[in-house]
Amino acid sequence: MTKKAERTTAYIIETVAPIFNKFGYVGTSMSDLTEATGLTKGAIYGNFENKEALALSAFEYNRSHLLSVIDEKLDIEGGALDKLFSLIRFYRQYDVFTLPFGGCPILNVGIDAQSNNKLLAAAVKETIKEIEGKIALVLEDGIKQGEIHLPVPPLQFAKQLFTMLQGAIAMSTMTRDRKYLVNTIAYLEHLIQKEIKS
Template sequence: MSTKAERTTAYIIETVAPIFNKLGYVGTSMSDLTEATGLTKGAIYGNFENKDSLALAAFEYNSKKLLSEIDDKLSSSGTSLQKLFVLTNFYRHYDTFIEELGGCPILNIGIDANHNNSQLLAATRETIKTIEGKIALVLENGLNNNELRLPVTPLQFSKQLFTMIQGAVAMATIMGDRKYLLNTVTYLDQLIVREIKK
């Protein structure tokens, strides 16, 4: 059973994670955090060394949620090709999934941290590499099982696939138009069939 301090820490992280994600590291003020949690500055910093450690914990909280969802999609039953379609279908509805997170943690925190917080940027890059690796593993298994063919290495194809997905997420977010995401995912489904299906 968790202690009161552990429950308070978890509550703070869960509460502030969407705020940091929406407003960014620099844009999130202490009053935003105290207002959301109902705790004093002293109570928050009694659980975290500083704003940096709290922001990192908040990103890791959102990142774990995203990685868990991607794991769930890529570990579904079926062929490697079917798993890729489960993943693209997840991204077709990604805007709904990220709503409670305060937006896409990779896009929001990655861009915000690029010039403001090297620790957060490193954590975002690590999350991207992890996702690319997970997709590459599905592709590699597909090659080994003779289910698909690849014009490049699994990791290279994975990176290109994820780049297109994240680009679509960025455009849909910036333009406030989910068609950018829907149209790109539809195109990716066609590309998968045309380029790598055996």
């Protein structure tokens, strides 16, 4: 049996994560969080040092959730192309996936925290690097297997791919129009099929 505090800590994080993600660090007040959790400040401050530590835990929670799904999409059976298609097909529905999160944690926190919270901004930067690395690994493997060929180094291609995905996420978030996701994924499918397949 887990300790009481451990369970409350976990409960607080998962309740609070989408709120921080949606309304931002400064846009979220401690009273928003007591209201959402049904707990008092005593309980929250008993489990977290301050608002910043809580926001950081909340981001880490969203981040690991996202990373594990990306891992899942990249770890399917098949070659590099299969893995890439699996990943970008996931991004076609990224808006519905991130709905319970309160939007894309990378974009939301990455933009919001840029000037308001250095720790969060650094955590986002790290997460981006991590995702790019995962994609690059798949590409490298595909090259080794002679399955694909790239016009630029794998990491650069991975960055370019992720940039396009993130652009689609940004646009569909700002306009509330999922066509940006759908069209970008269609373009990327074409790109991968035509440009990098050996």
